[in-house]
Amino acid sequence: MTDIRLYMLQSGSLKCKVHNIKMNQGNGADYEIPVPFFLITHPKGHTIIDGGNAVEVATDARGYWGGICDVYQPVMREDEGCVAQVKALGIDPADVKYVVQSHLHLDHTGAIGRFPNATHVVQRREYEYAFTPDWFAGGGYIRKDFDRPGLRWQFLNGELDDHYDLYGDGTLTTVFSPGHAPGHQSFLVRLPKSGPLLLTIDAAYTLDHWNEQALPGFLASTVDTVRSVQKLRTLAERSGAQVVTGHDPDAWPAFKKAPGYYD
Template sequence: MRSNVLLALACVLFAGCSKAPVEAPKEEKAKPIEPKVDALRLYVLDCGHIDIADLSIFDRGGAYDGRADKFVDTCYLARHPKGDLLWDAGLPDAIHDAPDGVREAPFTLKVPKTLKGQLERIGVPPEAIEYFSISHSHFDHLGNGNLFKDSTFIVNAKELAHMFRDEARKDAQTFANYADLEAAKKSTFTDSYDVFGDGAVIIVSMPGHTPGHSVLLINLEHSGPVLLSGDLYHLAEARERRTVPSFNSDAGETLASMTKFEELAKASGARVIIQHEDADFENLPRAPAYLD
């Protein structure tokens, strides 16, 4: 998703709108902090919805011209006996205060449930999460980045440089959503990172969409391996057609990463989840239910 943010979001974030505020739907109460788990779990979180009036930017060759679509924006909590990892931080929770969403052509962004509220309902509030990582640093994956300033930020070294480069800082509104991560404790990697040291949760570099774009492989005992795509693919059709968005750092790298991803999916036998694909989301249990 493109990194340019969203003038309309200023209305929500800085209360500059002329309309009277609309009361947001109430969220369920937080649970007391949960103790550590004794086996790996994967929670799927609803981190927003993106209605797209014109899908054309999702293929540089025009494969989707003239079409509209709806994307889900997902985040994932991996609970491991040695700690908790949040993968991606979705659209900003502040959009929740605008029930009709925030429009920035060609997108309309909606956040029916806040990430913070969903984590609290599981009993793992943001401040209790030891590790935070991202597929990449676009606005729809780092909208709540600041919530994890006290976690260890596990990040591809090239993505870290990309998200704190001068040009990124000039996109003030997007940057403000994750600026606090600059001072966070960090663990950087180049090729892959075994989060808990036992092969259960592995971040793998798949660059191209951004310079340090990465995917996540989770080896669950009962559900089997699950491979989260990041935005290597934005929709199921992109996987079939190997389409490359027009907003993309390096098309050659992206195509090479697609080959690497398919080899990893085959070798691991993993269930592939395309993070923005509604059909994949529909087939997953929703937090507080989980895969294990």
């Protein structure tokens, strides 16, 4: 496949509480959020963005994730793993050139080490933090997802590498957006027909965050979180990009899902 396309996919969902997503809101009400990931097909080799949940949680969530399941309970089938979904689109996993990580939280690391020829692109700050997280963040990092032998890593360095153009043709550009995690990055995807789409990932969980009506239920830095949203809003306005937030159960259904695509 040589056409430039963006596929939007989902590796199940997470059951949690409203306050886990929208700080100090919901009065303990139940909430269920989608776990998106993305595939870009490209003549220079394909890219997976994040990969969602690791497929292992479909059969043994607590055994794989541990106590974090008391807060975020995954709902997932084995055929919703990223490799199975890529194959279902008729794409050979060997043709995936990059696995690009927004950050290394457990619901974003499902593609790491699953694609044999891939280079894994992540912010150096995030990679280093994932091995030594602060006490309040430790449950969100599943070390066996990213601490794997033989992986090829490409590290980006915050503001120095901001707006890194992965293919060199403007198709996929990284946008450093810390706050939710110390090394979080979002992505601007420019497509020939559909135009630009801004994947905020967890810099803005929901449109409430995007519209500055709520803080996310989990963050590493409140100030960085707020300023990253402001940065992304400016980018969206200047580029005319369609905004895709990270885990919004109300906004996500409106987007075209695989096997449909944006081109």
